[in-house]
Amino acid sequence: MKQxxxxxVQYKISASSLNVLREQTQNLLAKSPLFSGLDSDIVTxxxxxxxxxxxxxxEIVISEGCSKRMIGFVVSGLFVCRRSSPAGMxxxxxxxxxxxxxxxxxxxxDDPCGIExxxxxxxxxxxxxxxxxxxHLMEQYPIISSRMVDELAERxxxxxxxxxxxxxxxxxxxxxxxxxxxxxxxxxxRDGGVINPAPTHAELATMLGTTREVVSRSLTMLCREGLIExxxxxxxxRSVDGFS
Numbered sequence: 001m002k003q004x005x006x007x008x009v010q011y012k013i014s015a016s017s018l019n020v021l022r023e024q025t026q027n028l029l030a031k032s033p034l035f036s037g038l039d040s041d042i043v044t045x046x047x048x049x050x051x052x053x054x055x056x057x058x059e060i061v062i063s064e065g066c067s068k069r070m071i072g073f074v075v076s077g078l079f080v081c082r083r084s085s086p087a088g089m090x091x092x093x094x095x096x097x098x099x100x101x102x103x104x105x106x107x108x109x110d111d112p113c114g115i116e117x118x119x120x121x122x123x124x125x126x127x128x129x130x131x132x133x134x135x136h137l138m139e140q141y142p143i144i145s146s147r148m149v150d151e152l153a154e155r156x157x158x159x160x161x162x163x164x165x166x167x168x169x170x171x172x173x174x175x176x177x178x179x180x181x182x183x184x185x186x187x188x189x190r191d192g193g194v195i196n197p198a199p200t201h202a203e204l205a206t207m208l209g210t211t212r213e214v215v216s217r218s219l220t221m222l223c224r225e226g227l228i229e230x231x232x233x234x235x236x237x238r239s240v241d242g243f244s
Contacts, residue, residue, distance in 0.1 A: 021052055025075050025127055028099050032073070034147045046137060050127035055119035061126065062103060062117040069106040069131035072117070074098050077124030081115045082206060091209040093159065097185075104152055106131040107138070120203065166209065174208055175218045179228065179235060180243030189240060196234040 029035050030043045038046075050073065055061055061079060062070060072079065074096045081094040081102050093115060096102040102117055129137075138145040165174055182198070183189040201212045201219070208215065222228045227242035228235055237243065 018052070021075065021125065022047065025052060025073075028075060029073065029127075032099050032101075034101070034144060034151065038141070038143075042141065047127065049133050049137060050129045053126055053128050055124040055126070057119060057122050057124070059119050059124075060116060061119055062113055062115075064113060064116040066113040069110065069113075071104055071106050071129050071131055071134050072096070072102045073127040073129070074100050074102070075125040075127060077119060077121040079117055079124060079126065080120050080203075080206070081117050083115050089209065090206045092203075092206045093162075094155075095207070101151070102126075104148065104155065107134060107148065108152075121197075171208060171210055171214055172218050172221065175204065175215065176222065176227070176243060178204065178207055179222075179237075182235075183237055183243065188237065189243065191237060191240050193237040193240070194234055195237075198230075198233055198235040200233075 026040075026043055026047050029047055030038070030040065035043055035046065052075070055077075061072065064083065076098055079096040079102055080092050081096065082090055082092040084090045094100075094102060096117075103113065103115075106113065138148060165177070169177070179195070180189060182195050183193055186195060187193075188195055199207065201215045204215045204219075205212045219228070219230060222242075223230060225242070227237075227239050229238055230236075
């Protein structure tokens with residue numbers, strides 16, 4: 001795994017592809033709940049305040065304990081926000097896909113970053129903002145500030161639900177709920193729906209805070225029950241009733 005230091009970023013996008021990527025980025029920004037409805041020139045100005053960066057698979061974007069306050073907007077690929085225990089157990093708090101933000105707490109806290117953000121797919125790109133620059137945007141356009149409050153409230157509710165699930169649900173039930181959520185997010189929650197690409201067993205283990213072996217056993221059980229069918233990088237929903 002190639003790592004970058006907590007206070008560094010790498011700019012690895014060729015000049016020939018920058019214009020296309022910038023247009024793609026601005027389109028994603030304009031569609032995001034935070035910036036939807038804003039004039040195109042405002043969205044262009046917002047995009048110009050960030051730095052478009054490309055990351056290799058398994059490259060660390062932000063290290064746990066990083067003192068440099070950053071907020072990221074996903075342009076392509078998958079970024080996972082996670083934390084590791086002293087014993088080596090890894091738990092994912094957020095899977096950030098195109099159109100999503102990560103590390104929003106840097107806007108309201110000056111403490112070192114409490115999570116690690118890692119690029120987990122190929123062609124991962126993100127528009128990275130210094131927290132102070134994003135705060136200036138929120139001051140300049142109050143509607144962004146109001147929407148960010150809604151975004152943070154939704155994130156807190158999601159983490160509260162996750163905490164409740166960890167305390168009250170067994171791994172099998174949480175895995176079933178996670179598969180249902182992944183299928184719903186990709187409009188595949190139906191009989192015959194296919195999650196592709198699906199998380200690996202190791203990635204599912206990180207999402208659930210368990211081991212790969214436990215996930216493998218639970219997936220095998222779901223297959224035997226006729227709820228799913230697994231293949232390389234894909235999970236097919238055989239019976240949607242098991243995920244309602």
